[in-house]
Amino acid sequence: MRLLGCFLILFVWSVSSTDFDELFQPNWSPDHIFIEQDHANLTLDSVSGCGFESKKKYLFGKASVQIKLVEGDSAGTVTAFYVMHMHLMASEGPSHDELDFEFLGNLSGQPYLVQTNVYANGTGNREQRHTLWFDPTTDFHTYSLFWNRHSIVFLVDNIPIRVFENKEESGVAYPRNQAMGVRGSIWNADDWATQGGRVKTNWSNAPFVATFRSFDIKACELEPEEDAEAKCGMPRQFWWDKPSLRGLTRHKAHQLKWVRARHLVYDYCKDSVRFTELPKECA
Numbered sequence: 001m002r003l004l005g006c007f008l009i010l011f012v013w014s015v016s017s018t019d020f021d022e023l024f025q026p027n028w029s030p031d032h033i034f035i036e037q038d039h040a041n042l043t044l045d046s047v048s049g050c051g052f053e054s055k056k057k058y059l060f061g062k063a064s065v066q067i068k069l070v071e072g073d074s075a076g077t078v079t080a081f082y083v084m085h086m087h088l089m090a091s092e093g094p095s096h097d098e099l100d101f102e103f104l105g106n107l108s109g110q111p112y113l114v115q116t117n118v119y120a121n122g123t124g125n126r127e128q129r130h131t132l133w134f135d136p137t138t139d140f141h142t143y144s145l146f147w148n149r150h151s152i153v154f155l156v157d158n159i160p161i162r163v164f165e166n167k168e169e170s171g172v173a174y175p176r177n178q179a180m181g182v183r184g185s186i187w188n189a190d191d192w193a194t195q196g197g198r199v200k201t202n203w204s205n206a207p208f209v210a211t212f213r214s215f216d217i218k219a220c221e222l223e224p225e226e227d228a229e230a231k232c233g234m235p236r237q238f239w240w241d242k243p244s245l246r247g248l249t250r251h252k253a254h255q256l257k258w259v260r261a262r263h264l265v266y267d268y269c270k271d272s273v274r275f276t277e278l279p280k281e282c283a
Contacts, residue, residue, distance in 0.1 A: 020052075023215055027053045028185065039213045042186040044070075044077055045206040051080075051185030054217070058083070059179045059232040060240050061219025064144040067103075067184075068211045069112060071137040074105030076190030076201030079210040081143050083180040084119075096122045097175035099145050099152060103136070104129075104193045105208075112136050113265065116154045118164045121173035126279070129266040130161055130259065140213060148240040149176055151247065160248060160256045161263070165281075172281045177229050179222035186210050 020040045026033050032050035034041040042050050065081055085097040098119035103112055111131045118126045134141065144155040152175075154162040166174045186208065190201040218239075220232035232238070239245075248256065268274070269282035 020215070023056075023217070024052045024054055024182075024184075027051050027183070039211050040184070042079070042184065042210050042212065044186045044188060044208040046203045049185065049187030051183060051187075054182040056221050057085075057179035057181050057224075058217065058219035058221055059177075059228050060148050060238070061217070062144055062146045062240070063182045063219060064142055064214075064216040065184065065212050066140040066142050066214040067136070068138075068140045069103050069136045070105055070186075070208045070210050073108045073202055073205050074112075074137075074208060075107050075194040075199040076188055077105035077186060077208050078189045078193050079103040079105075079184075079186045081145075081184050081212075083145055083182050085175070085178040085180045095178065096124075097178050097180060098124070099147065099154075099175070099180075101143050101145070101154065103210075104189075106194055107199060114156070114161070116162050118152060118175075120175045123173055125268065126164070126281075127266065127268050128162055128264065130263045131265060132156065133263065140211075142214070146240070147175070148245060150245075153248075159259065160252050161259045163248065163256065167281050170280050170283070172279075179228055179232075182215075182217060184212050 019038070020035050024040075029048040029050035032043045032045070032048055033052060034043065040052065042052075044050070063083060067079065067081060069079055070077055080100060080102045082098060082100040082102075084099075085095070096119050098117070100115070100117040102115040102117070104115055106112060113129050114132060115127055115129045117124055117128075142155075142157050144158070146153040146155065150166050152164040153160050166176070168174050188201050190199070191197045194200075220238060222228055222231060269278060272278065
């Protein structure tokens with residue numbers, strides 16, 4: 001596997017801004033989003049959570065943000081950073097594509113879990129869960145999604161924690177022809193988020209606050225009427241399609257192996273109870 005970490009400075013569309021309003025707009029409960037200079041504070045209380053989405057849509061490239069997660073007892077809460085294709089103004093649909101970071105809150109003193117997921121052409125249920133090697137509530141850390149025609153890589157502080165490879169030749173759908181918006185949100189999910197829903201949200205700790213900053217998007221920007229494949233899918237035309245970015249460097253591959261050995265706590269590809277027949281990409 002080859003280079004991923006050293007991204008070439010050959011991108012065509014690059015947006016990196018300290019002004020939240022330049023890149024994003026609220027898409028849910030704007031009165032719960034508070035902007036302080038380059039920080040966006042997303043709040044959850046017993047009334048509502050909130051969320052935002054990018055004003056532009058993208059296909060292939062890299063989207064990053066720094067997040068400081070909810071401190072203390074965050075049980076029942078979920079903070080998310082993700083990219084998603086909207087289908088006919090619905091959150092999901094038969095052609096739904098989505099790449100997720102979801103941070104599952106927990107009781108004070110217990111580790112946060114980060115859940116990643118991949119939806120392609122309406123099919124999801126590809127969860128992995130990891131612990132982290134740091135406390136994500138005491139400082140900001142960088143969470144990134146990199147994707148091209150060959151693979152999708154989830155990175156934490158530039159360390160890969162998951163790779164989802166394109167296996168279309170085996171009949172596995174892959175998100176490569178629909179532009180996706182970059183999003184963030186916080187909401188109450190105490191029916192499943194913490195210990196399978198056994199631990200509920202303690203609203204006496206509200207409001208719960210997650211802070212986002214340092215947004216960085218280096219990706220192919222698409223207008224609604226533009227053809228995704230024609231504009232963003234030409235092989236080797238853009239920096240993310242360089243041969244050196246078809247996989248991980250040896251160093252990055254070792255980092256991924258270390259993360260899987262020490263921090264992976266759930267992998268859908270190992271769940272023979274949930275799946276009587278494991279998904280094709282797990283082969």
